[in-house]
Amino acid sequence: MPDVAPLHPLRADMIGRELAVAWSDGRESFIPLEKLRRACPCASCGGEPDVMGNIERPHVSYGPGSFDLREIRFVGGYALQPVWNDGHDSGLYSFRMLRALDENAAA
Numbered sequence: 467m468p469d470v471a472p473l474h475p476l477r478a479d480m481i482g483r484e485l486a487v488a489w490s491d492g493r494e495s496f497i498p499l500e501k502l503r504r505a506c507p508c509a510s511c512g513g514e515p516d517v518m519g520n521i522e523r524p525h526v527s528y529g530p531g532s533f534d535l536r537e538i539r540f541v542g543g544y545a546l547q548p549v550w551n552d553g554h555d556s557g558l559y560s561f562r563m564l565r566a567l568d569e570n571a572a573a
């Protein structure tokens with residue numbers, strides 16, 4: 467079967483210390499919130515992981531609430547926008563990036 471529809475999450479929920487994502491291909495991802503935050507792709511946090519999941523970035527300081535999610539929003543049909551408890555909400559995680567975070571974790 468050709469993969470015609472772009473892979474996308476059917477839902478994303480906070481479960482404990484993880485973000486649970488149910489994908490359109492039936493896979494479920496469980497991404498630790500700390501890992502998710504450290505991979506924040508916004509300009510001030512420094513970009514997204516490379517294809518191996520390695521993240522190189524300038525020093526970023528985290529505070530209380532940095533690894534706690536307040537809510538998660540779907541943005542424009544291509545990304546998720548987490549709102550962190552420290553108020554940080556400028557990171558847009560593309561679906562492709564989210565999936566890569568999970569697949570690297572499972573390898």
Ligand SMILES: [Zn+2]
Nearest residue numbers: 506508511557
């Ligand atoms: Zn950020």
